[in-house]
Amino acid sequence: MAESVDTLFVHAHLFTMEGRGVGYQADGAVAVRGNRIVDIGSTAALEKRYAPAERIDAAAHALLPGLIDAHMHTPWAVVRGVAQDVAHWMQKGLAPFSRHLHREAALAGTWLALLEALKSGTTTLGDYATPIEGWADIFAAAGVRAVLTPTINALPPGEMAGWRMGDLYPLNDDVGERSIRDAVAFASEWHGAANGRITVMYGPQGADMLTLEQLRHVKRLAASEGILLHMHVAQGDREIDQMLKRYGKRTPAFLDQIGYLDEQLLAVHLTEATADETAMIAYSGAHMVLCSGSIGIIDGIVPPTVEFRTAGGPVALGSDQAAGNNCHNLFNEMKLTALFNKIKFRDPTIMPAWEVLRMATIEGAQALGLEQEIGSIEIGKKADLILVDLSALNLMPTLVEPIRNIVPNLVYAATGREVTLVMVDGQILLRNGRLVAIDEAAVIAEVQQRAEEVAAELQRDPVHLEMALLQPMRAGCL
Numbered sequence: 001m002a003e004s005v006d007t008l009f010v011h012a013h014l015f016t017m018e019g020r021g022v023g024y025q026a027d028g029a030v031a032v033r034g035n036r037i038v039d040i041g042s043t044a045a046l047e048k049r050y051a052p053a054e055r056i057d058a059a060a061h062a063l064l065p066g067l068i069d070a071h072m073h074t075p076w077a078v079v080r081g082v083a084q085d086v087a088h089w090m091q092k093g094l095a096p097f098s099r100h101l102h103r104e105a106a107l108a109g110t111w112l113a114l115l116e117a118l119k120s121g122t123t124t125l126g127d128y129a130t131p132i133e134g135w136a137d138i139f140a141a142a143g144v145r146a147v148l149t150p151t152i153n154a155l156p157p158g159e160m161a162g163w164r165m166g167d168l169y170p171l172n173d174d175v176g177e178r179s180i181r182d183a184v185a186f187a188s189e190w191h192g193a194a195n196g197r198i199t200v201m202y203g204p205q206g207a208d209m210l211t212l213e214q215l216r217h218v219k220r221l222a223a224s225e226g227i228l229l230h231m232h233v234a235q236g237d238r239e240i241d242q243m244l245k246r247y248g249k250r251t252p253a254f255l256d257q258i259g260y261l262d263e264q265l266l267a268v269h270l271t272e273a274t275a276d277e278t279a280m281i282a283y284s285g286a287h288m289v290l291c292s293g294s295i296g297i298i299d300g301i302v303p304p305t306v307e308f309r310t311a312g313g314p315v316a317l318g319s320d321q322a323a324g325n326n327c328h329n330l331f332n333e334m335k336l337t338a339l340f341n342k343i344k345f346r347d348p349t350i351m352p353a354w355e356v357l358r359m360a361t362i363e364g365a366q367a368l369g370l371e372q373e374i375g376s377i378e379i380g381k382k383a384d385l386i387l388v389d390l391s392a393l394n395l396m397p398t399l400v401e402p403i404r405n406i407v408p409n410l411v412y413a414a415t416g417r418e419v420t421l422v423m424v425d426g427q428i429l430l431r432n433g434r435l436v437a438i439d440e441a442a443v444i445a446e447v448q449q450r451a452e453e454v455a456a457e458l459q460r461d462p463v464h465l466e467m468a469l470l471q472p473m474r475a476g477c478l
């Protein structure tokens, strides 16, 4: 008598990501009951064993764990593409827009980024933002998995307008303490919410953006509540300059001194970290997020990821923000990560396709502390699964002998548009390339309207005259 399950995927090119590689199984099958994977094996064996409510024929498709985007700032998607090709990306590109990013615009940005990520196979979104009302509800409503980090800093918005490069930030005790209280309240409401799909991390934005006492306060909270820390570390020469002026130390040494370097820390970027600093952070047990597209465009730098992984630390991938990347697409991040590192080291064997696929799946789950639940296709794990159509022109032909070409094609040739099905927590959110329950047209109309509102406000604000991209605009280049 066949056992009942909700969904049975059959005839797939199955990549479980178990073991040290990609865990390939030809003609593979996966059974899902509720929100869990209950069996994995050959199509012949599982077809005999189960009577599914829905049988999905995955012939000519790759079946993979859902992709994990560990570091995003989704609200900025509402001003995608406004801050590239400039020096001082933050001050001369993004900050003028940020003065006019009202709540509805921020929420529209989050919806846009979420749909872009979901449709290109991302099932876990690691979003980092000011916790405005309605932000977390979007992830709950959309059905995706999310690791949400409310931003904590002590930067008073009014005073930052007058801040000049090279000055110390005017850190403010009240602003910082309120920011910490907001994060604690957010965590108590959302950590473990939506049937466990949503978890929370604490986000001291950078070592330069809180006072020493506030940094210690956040670390004490994280340790006592068992909540992980998600922090930009050595993210630019601006940060290093602040740290040297305030503490006489570069960020990694400072974080080591105040007890921040341990397995609770998810360190983002490490743009300015030296090889020795990177190894010290990795040896401490901390994890790293690499944002290849964003840091490439904003800074022209390839962060020290090979060094971090060589020292044994897991590295997740992140798409960062669309105002400087310009997309939330893990296929893009995988390709750029492999290419940039090969170019950096002038070595084609660096960062092979299977390694970056692991960074987008199981290694990303390890970096987020979620490897018991997601990141690979294993019995007992959450059913976060995607199908990629291998009959797309750019992925054809499919070969399995003598050389299997599927993973290299997924990393170097796929665009994300070949994702035909996305399942999160056992629920199908995308089927035949179309969103099942989300009104995509409404999201597109809303984001266009809100972006135009923000742009109109900025046009009336004289600060727009300081934006670096005005020069190429006037020269007819944009």
Ligand SMILES: [Zn+2]
Binding pocket: 071, 072, 073, 128, 232, 268, 320
């Ligand atoms: Zn960031």
